[in-house]
Amino acid sequence: MTDPMPGLTGPRARHGSTLGQPLTRRDGVLKVTGAARYAADNHPPGMLYAVLAVSRVARGRVTFLDVEAARAVPGVVEVMTHANAPRLATDPDEKTNPFAFRLNVLQSDRVRFPNQPIAVVIAETLEAATEGAERLAPRFDEEPARAALDDGEVFTPAVVGAGSPADVAHGEVEAGLGAASHRVEATYDTPAQYHNTMETHAVVAAWDGNRLSLDLPSQALAMTQMRLGQLLGIMPGDIHIRSPFLGGGFGSKAGVSGPQLLGIMAARLLGRPVKLVLSREQAFGPVGHRAPTRQTLRLGADGEGRLTALHHHTRTATSSFDDFYEAASGASHSLYASPAIRTSHDAVRLDTGTPTFMRAPGEAPGSLALECAMDEMAEACGMDPLAFRLANYAEVEPMTGRPFSSKALRECYEQGAARFGWAGRPLAPRQMRDEAGLLVGWGMGTATFPALMFQGQARAVIRADGTGLMETGAHDMGQGAWTALAQVAADGLGLPIDAVEFRAGSSDLPDAGIAGGSAHMATAGMAVHEAAAAAIARLADLATGDERSPLFGAGNAGVVARDGRLVRRDDESRHESYADILARAGVAEIEGRGRAARDPAAGADYAMHAHGAVFAEVKVDPELGQIRATRLVGAFAVGRVINPRLVQSQLYGGMIWGLSFALHEKAVVDRRSGRVMNANLGEYHVPVNADVPPMEAILVEEHDPYVNALGIKGVGEIGITGSAGAIANAVRHATGTRVRSFPIGLADLLA
Amino acid sequence: MPLSITLTINGEPRRIDLDDPRVTLLDLLRERLDLTGTKKGCDRGQCGACTILVDGRRINSCLALAISHDGAEILTIEGLARGDALHPVQQAFIAHDALQCGYCTPGQIMSAVGLIGEGQAGDDPERVREGMSGNLCRCGAYAGITEAVIEAQRALTSDAEKAA
Amino acid sequence: MNRFDYVRPSSVSEAVAAGAEPGSAFLAAGTNLLDLMKGGIARPTRLVDVGRIPGLDAIETLPDGGVRIGALVRNADLAYHQEFARRFPMVAEALLSGASAQLRNAATTGGNLLQRTRCPYFYDTASACNKREPGAGCDALAGENRQHAVLGWSEACIATNPSDFAVPLAALDAVVEIEGRGGRREVPLTDFHRLPGDTPQIETVLAPGELIVAVRLSADAAAFAGHARYLKVRERTSYAFAVVSAAAALRIADGRIEAARLALGGVALKPWRAREAEAALAGASPGFESFQEAAALALAEARPSGDNAYKIELARRVIARALTLAAAGTPERLPALPGSPFASGGSLHD
The missing domain is CATH 1.10.150.120 ([2Fe-2S]-binding domain)
Incomplete structure (x- = not known):
C-alpha cells in the first residue's frame, strides 16, 4: 500500500511532540496543497462513472424506467435496475446488528422514501452517466406520503438512541410537580436536519476476482468491512478499504450507505472499476439525517428555585422500514439534580430515509429543549439563569446516585461567566441595546456529553534503527486523529514525533473502533498507548535481562522511555538507545500490541461525562427581526487534552453547529409529497463565515483517573450542547419573545 | 465547432480536446486532468468548494463550462505553492x-x-x-x-x- | 444535463440570429443557466455563448452624465467601479449583497436581470409548475410558501424574482437596451419583467433571440447619490436570497424631500416599484411619519399568497428603515456587510 501521508516525516513536520502540545496538523500540508486524496479523487485505470437515479415519490413502486433511452446515450455502458442488479448474499433488510441499517439497493421495485435510488447508470464519462440517469423518466405507482410528526400512528419504541430504554423514571414526577411552587410546561419543536458533509458519500470500487478494493470514506472501517463481507458473500479480509481522509462525517459515514453499496455492485456487474458520488440533492435521503422532535418539558421548582420534578418527553420519527430513535430526552438524565426525573420517548413512522446518528445525537435537540426549559423556569423563579443552574447542580448522577468520575462544571460556569462578563446581565428581557439601537441579549446553557469508550486495537513496532511504527485503523474526519494519535504514539514510544511512522485510515490495520460518540480519541488513543507500552516493556525486558546492557538488573527500579533511549529510573546516567538494544539482541524489530476498552468496574461505579458552560450574545433588529450571534464563550471540562489547538477547533465546530441548530438548519418538507424542498446548500442554510461571531473556548483543567488511563473524555460533540440553548435563550433575553420552534427565524420576532 | 481549447493551468499551457461540451472546468480538472485538489461540494454554486482563479479572479468552477474558457489562465490549489515553499x-x-x-x-x-x-x-x-x-x-x-x-x-x- | 450544440458568435448580430432558432439559449457566465440545466429545469439544445462578443463589457459615462453598463460587465466589476459606486451607491450595495464573491465575479449585468425564480416548486421538476410547464398547475399555492410573493401574484404563480441588482435599477428608472433581428429597442426596467398573470412562463418582454446589450442609468438617477441605500433582510448574514429588500433613494433639499425613489425585492415576480409611496414622499419632510405612510401605501395592495402574511408587515418595516437609512445619508464607504441591518453603521433611527 502506498503511504497515504507522504511527506509527513519530511522537513515540514514539527519536532518535540509531547502530550498536551498544540502541534499543528500533521496532515495540514497535504490539505492546504490539495494533495490529500479523498475517496472521489481516485481514478483507477479503466474506471467507469456511475450516477444514481432516485425516486421522486415517497412511497410506492417503480412501474417503468426507460432503460432503452438511457442506454441510447452515447457512452452509457449499462443501466442497473432492480431487474438486473446483482443479488446480495445477505438480505440488506436483515438486521445483523442494531446499527446495520437496512439498505435500499435495487433488490426490489419498492420505494420507501424520496431520493431512494431506483437505478444506476454507468458510463464512460460523468456527463454521459448523468444524462442517462435523467433519461430514465421513471413512472411510479404512488401511495400517500407520511411526512410530518402528526402523520403517523404513535408507538413506544423498545429502545432509543444507541440502545437506551425509551422510558425511565426515578422518584415520583407527578408528586414532585404537584408539590412545586413554580411549574413550567413547554413544548419545543426541532426539524429534520441533514448532515451535509462537504464531501458527499462517494466510493471508488475495484474488484479483482472475489477481492474488493475500495476508496470509501468511513468512520467505522472494521464494521463496514464486516457488513460488506456479509452482504457481498466474501471474506471481510478480502475487502480493503482506504479512508485516509473523510470530508466530514458527523455520523453519516459510520456504516456503508446504500448508494456506496450500489457503486460496488455496479463494479461487480461491469467487471470494471466504478466511481459513484452522490449529488448534493441525493444526500437528502439515503445517507441518514437527524429526525425531527417535539419535546415536552414539565418542570417543577420549590420556592428556593430547586427542582422538584423534571419530565422530558420526546416524540420523534423513524422510517417506515427501520428503527432509529433520536434519544433527545436522555439529555435530562445526568445534568440537573431533581428528586424526581422521568425521560420518555414515543415515535411515528414516516416515509423518509432512516434517521441516524448526527453530531451529538439525542443531546443536541435534547439539550436545546432542556436548556430553554431551565431558562423558562429560572424566569418563573425570578432567578438569574446561572444561579438557577447552580442551585440545581448535580453533585452525583441524579438518576442513579453514582458519583461522577470527575466533574469540573462549577469551574466551567465560573470561568465562562467571568470571561463573558455575565455578572452584568439584567434579569429582565429586552433591556439592552447597542449603540445602533439593536436589541442585545445574553443567554447561557450547560453543555454535557457522555464520556464514552469503545473497543480498539493498535500495533506498535520499534525498528532496528530505533524509529517507531504505530498502526491503528483510526479515522480522521477532521478531528485531528492523524496528529493527536501520533502524539500519543510518540509519547508512549518515547520518541520524537518525527521518529514515529503513524499509519491509520485503512482497513488492513488493527481495528480502532468507530469514530463516533466523541470516543475515538479515548478508544484509539488508549489502544495506541497500550501498544506503545507493550513494545517498550518488551524492549525493557531485552535490555534489563542482558548483562551487557547498562540497564542490566534494573528490574524492580524499572526504566523509562525517553528520546529513543531507555533510562534507568533510579540512575539516569545509565541508559541505552533502542537501536543498540535491538542490535545487541540481534532482533530486527520488536512489536507490541494494545487493546483499549473501558474498565468495566469503573464504568459501573462512576457516571462519566464531559461538561461545559456556554454563554452567548445575540443582536436582533427590533423591527426587522433579523438575528445575529455576536459573541460566544464556552468553557469546557473534557478531561485530558492531548492537543489544545485541535481540541479548540473541535469545540468551535460544535459551537457553530449549536448556532446552526438554533438559528439556521431546517429541512423544509412538503407535507403532500414528503420531498425535502430545500435539498441544496443555497436554501438548507448552514452558517456562513459572516454568521460566525468571535468565539472563545476555555479549556478547564480536569483530571479524571477513571475514564481511562490517559484521562481523555472526548470533545467532538459537546460543543453543540449548551450552545444551541444559550443562543435561543439569548434571543429571548434580547427580545422578550420565547420561540419554541426551531430554527428561530426573523418571522418569529416580528411582533 | 471543434471542441479543442487551450488553457494555461498553473502556469503550464495545455491543449485540451474536450470530448463533450458539457464538461465544466471543475470536472475537467478533476476527472480528466487528475487535478483533484479542487473539490466538488454541491456542483451548483452554493458552497465554494470548487473555487479556482480564472484570469486572476475567484469563481465557482462547477458553474463554468470549459469550452467557454478557451485561452484562460487557471490557477488551482495545486499551483499555489512554489515547490516546498507554501503560499x-x-x-x-x-x-x-x-x-x-x-x-x-x-x-x-x-x-x-x-x-x-x-x-x-x-x-x-x-x-x-x-x-x-x-x-x-x-x-x-x-x-x-x-x-x-x-x-x-x-x-x-x-x-x-x-x-x- | 442534456446534450447541446455550442456556438460562439462574434457579434451581436450573429448572436441574435443564432439565438432566434428554436431551442437556443444565450450563455454568458452561466451561473444561473448551468445551474438550471444541471437541475433539468432548462433544457436548451443549443447554447449561444455571447460571453466574448466585443464591446459589451464597458462601463461608459454618457454625454448627459448618465452611465451605460454593457451587458457583459461582471457584477463585481460594476460594484467596485469607483466612479459608478460613487454615483449609484445603492446599486453597488445591492450587487454586493447578492450571492457570493465568486458568483459576482462571474455573473453579468444582462444575466443578473434574467435569473429565474428560486421557487422550490420551480426547481423541483417533480412538482407542478406553470412556469416550467404551462397549464400544469402550481404546487406552491398549497405548499411551502413562506418565501413567496405578496404583490402582483396570480393563482397561476406566486413566485418571486430573486435579483437584488434589479431592485435599485427599477427604483432609478434604468433602461434596458435590447437588440433583436428587428434592430435595437429600449425598455424601462420596470416594464422589462412581467407579472405572472395567466402566463407565468413568459417572464420578460424579450422576444426569442432578443439579447440585452446594455443597461442605462440617467444623470437624474445619480442625483440621488447622497441619500440612497439598499436594505436586504435575510435568514443568513450573507449568501442568502432576500426575504424582503428595499432600495430607497431621496433627494433632500432644505429639510424636505424633493423626490423619492423606492422599489422592493423579494415580494413579487418583478422588482416592485412603489410609485404611490414616492409621490407621497415628494414634498414631505423626512421622518418617521412620512416613511410610515409611504410604507403603508407601498403595501396597500399586498395580500398573502400562502403562509407569508408576515412578509407584508416586514416589507413595511423594511421600507421605513431603508428610507430612514437613506435620509441619514449614504455612507462614505460601502458597509462591511452590504445591505445588512447589521451594517447600518449608525443609529437605526435618526
Whole structure:
C-alpha cells in the first residue's frame, strides 16, 4: 500500500511532540496543497462513472424506467435496475446488528422514501452517466406520503438512541410537580436536519476476482468491512478499504450507505472499476439525517428555585422500514439534580430515509429543549439563569446516585461567566441595546456529553534503527486523529514525533473502533498507548535481562522511555538507545500490541461525562427581526487534552453547529409529497463565515483517573450542547419573545 | 465547432480536446486532468468548494463550462505553492488551524487568495468574513479561517511594500 | 444535463440570429443557466455563448452624465467601479449583497436581470409548475410558501424574482437596451419583467433571440447619490436570497424631500416599484411619519399568497428603515456587510 501521508516525516513536520502540545496538523500540508486524496479523487485505470437515479415519490413502486433511452446515450455502458442488479448474499433488510441499517439497493421495485435510488447508470464519462440517469423518466405507482410528526400512528419504541430504554423514571414526577411552587410546561419543536458533509458519500470500487478494493470514506472501517463481507458473500479480509481522509462525517459515514453499496455492485456487474458520488440533492435521503422532535418539558421548582420534578418527553420519527430513535430526552438524565426525573420517548413512522446518528445525537435537540426549559423556569423563579443552574447542580448522577468520575462544571460556569462578563446581565428581557439601537441579549446553557469508550486495537513496532511504527485503523474526519494519535504514539514510544511512522485510515490495520460518540480519541488513543507500552516493556525486558546492557538488573527500579533511549529510573546516567538494544539482541524489530476498552468496574461505579458552560450574545433588529450571534464563550471540562489547538477547533465546530441548530438548519418538507424542498446548500442554510461571531473556548483543567488511563473524555460533540440553548435563550433575553420552534427565524420576532 | 481549447493551468499551457461540451472546468480538472485538489461540494454554486482563479479572479468552477474558457489562465490549489515553499495563505491556514476535514480547504484558500487580490477587505475582520462567505465549512473552522486570511493579507501586504 | 450544440458568435448580430432558432439559449457566465440545466429545469439544445462578443463589457459615462453598463460587465466589476459606486451607491450595495464573491465575479449585468425564480416548486421538476410547464398547475399555492410573493401574484404563480441588482435599477428608472433581428429597442426596467398573470412562463418582454446589450442609468438617477441605500433582510448574514429588500433613494433639499425613489425585492415576480409611496414622499419632510405612510401605501395592495402574511408587515418595516437609512445619508464607504441591518453603521433611527 502506498503511504497515504507522504511527506509527513519530511522537513515540514514539527519536532518535540509531547502530550498536551498544540502541534499543528500533521496532515495540514497535504490539505492546504490539495494533495490529500479523498475517496472521489481516485481514478483507477479503466474506471467507469456511475450516477444514481432516485425516486421522486415517497412511497410506492417503480412501474417503468426507460432503460432503452438511457442506454441510447452515447457512452452509457449499462443501466442497473432492480431487474438486473446483482443479488446480495445477505438480505440488506436483515438486521445483523442494531446499527446495520437496512439498505435500499435495487433488490426490489419498492420505494420507501424520496431520493431512494431506483437505478444506476454507468458510463464512460460523468456527463454521459448523468444524462442517462435523467433519461430514465421513471413512472411510479404512488401511495400517500407520511411526512410530518402528526402523520403517523404513535408507538413506544423498545429502545432509543444507541440502545437506551425509551422510558425511565426515578422518584415520583407527578408528586414532585404537584408539590412545586413554580411549574413550567413547554413544548419545543426541532426539524429534520441533514448532515451535509462537504464531501458527499462517494466510493471508488475495484474488484479483482472475489477481492474488493475500495476508496470509501468511513468512520467505522472494521464494521463496514464486516457488513460488506456479509452482504457481498466474501471474506471481510478480502475487502480493503482506504479512508485516509473523510470530508466530514458527523455520523453519516459510520456504516456503508446504500448508494456506496450500489457503486460496488455496479463494479461487480461491469467487471470494471466504478466511481459513484452522490449529488448534493441525493444526500437528502439515503445517507441518514437527524429526525425531527417535539419535546415536552414539565418542570417543577420549590420556592428556593430547586427542582422538584423534571419530565422530558420526546416524540420523534423513524422510517417506515427501520428503527432509529433520536434519544433527545436522555439529555435530562445526568445534568440537573431533581428528586424526581422521568425521560420518555414515543415515535411515528414516516416515509423518509432512516434517521441516524448526527453530531451529538439525542443531546443536541435534547439539550436545546432542556436548556430553554431551565431558562423558562429560572424566569418563573425570578432567578438569574446561572444561579438557577447552580442551585440545581448535580453533585452525583441524579438518576442513579453514582458519583461522577470527575466533574469540573462549577469551574466551567465560573470561568465562562467571568470571561463573558455575565455578572452584568439584567434579569429582565429586552433591556439592552447597542449603540445602533439593536436589541442585545445574553443567554447561557450547560453543555454535557457522555464520556464514552469503545473497543480498539493498535500495533506498535520499534525498528532496528530505533524509529517507531504505530498502526491503528483510526479515522480522521477532521478531528485531528492523524496528529493527536501520533502524539500519543510518540509519547508512549518515547520518541520524537518525527521518529514515529503513524499509519491509520485503512482497513488492513488493527481495528480502532468507530469514530463516533466523541470516543475515538479515548478508544484509539488508549489502544495506541497500550501498544506503545507493550513494545517498550518488551524492549525493557531485552535490555534489563542482558548483562551487557547498562540497564542490566534494573528490574524492580524499572526504566523509562525517553528520546529513543531507555533510562534507568533510579540512575539516569545509565541508559541505552533502542537501536543498540535491538542490535545487541540481534532482533530486527520488536512489536507490541494494545487493546483499549473501558474498565468495566469503573464504568459501573462512576457516571462519566464531559461538561461545559456556554454563554452567548445575540443582536436582533427590533423591527426587522433579523438575528445575529455576536459573541460566544464556552468553557469546557473534557478531561485530558492531548492537543489544545485541535481540541479548540473541535469545540468551535460544535459551537457553530449549536448556532446552526438554533438559528439556521431546517429541512423544509412538503407535507403532500414528503420531498425535502430545500435539498441544496443555497436554501438548507448552514452558517456562513459572516454568521460566525468571535468565539472563545476555555479549556478547564480536569483530571479524571477513571475514564481511562490517559484521562481523555472526548470533545467532538459537546460543543453543540449548551450552545444551541444559550443562543435561543439569548434571543429571548434580547427580545422578550420565547420561540419554541426551531430554527428561530426573523418571522418569529416580528411582533 | 471543434471542441479543442487551450488553457494555461498553473502556469503550464495545455491543449485540451474536450470530448463533450458539457464538461465544466471543475470536472475537467478533476476527472480528466487528475487535478483533484479542487473539490466538488454541491456542483451548483452554493458552497465554494470548487473555487479556482480564472484570469486572476475567484469563481465557482462547477458553474463554468470549459469550452467557454478557451485561452484562460487557471490557477488551482495545486499551483499555489512554489515547490516546498507554501503560499502565505497556505501557511496561515495551517498556523491558525483554519481547517478540519480539509475538504472545503482548497476552495477556502483559493477564495482567500482571490479576496486578497481584490483588495476590498483589507484586514477588517467583518469584511473578511463577508468576503469569505461564499465558502461553506461544515466542520466550523470559520474562526481560524478569518484569522488566517487576515494574517496572510498582512504578510502579503508587507511583502509588497518591501518590494516597492 | 442534456446534450447541446455550442456556438460562439462574434457579434451581436450573429448572436441574435443564432439565438432566434428554436431551442437556443444565450450563455454568458452561466451561473444561473448551468445551474438550471444541471437541475433539468432548462433544457436548451443549443447554447449561444455571447460571453466574448466585443464591446459589451464597458462601463461608459454618457454625454448627459448618465452611465451605460454593457451587458457583459461582471457584477463585481460594476460594484467596485469607483466612479459608478460613487454615483449609484445603492446599486453597488445591492450587487454586493447578492450571492457570493465568486458568483459576482462571474455573473453579468444582462444575466443578473434574467435569473429565474428560486421557487422550490420551480426547481423541483417533480412538482407542478406553470412556469416550467404551462397549464400544469402550481404546487406552491398549497405548499411551502413562506418565501413567496405578496404583490402582483396570480393563482397561476406566486413566485418571486430573486435579483437584488434589479431592485435599485427599477427604483432609478434604468433602461434596458435590447437588440433583436428587428434592430435595437429600449425598455424601462420596470416594464422589462412581467407579472405572472395567466402566463407565468413568459417572464420578460424579450422576444426569442432578443439579447440585452446594455443597461442605462440617467444623470437624474445619480442625483440621488447622497441619500440612497439598499436594505436586504435575510435568514443568513450573507449568501442568502432576500426575504424582503428595499432600495430607497431621496433627494433632500432644505429639510424636505424633493423626490423619492423606492422599489422592493423579494415580494413579487418583478422588482416592485412603489410609485404611490414616492409621490407621497415628494414634498414631505423626512421622518418617521412620512416613511410610515409611504410604507403603508407601498403595501396597500399586498395580500398573502400562502403562509407569508408576515412578509407584508416586514416589507413595511423594511421600507421605513431603508428610507430612514437613506435620509441619514449614504455612507462614505460601502458597509462591511452590504445591505445588512447589521451594517447600518449608525443609529437605526435618526
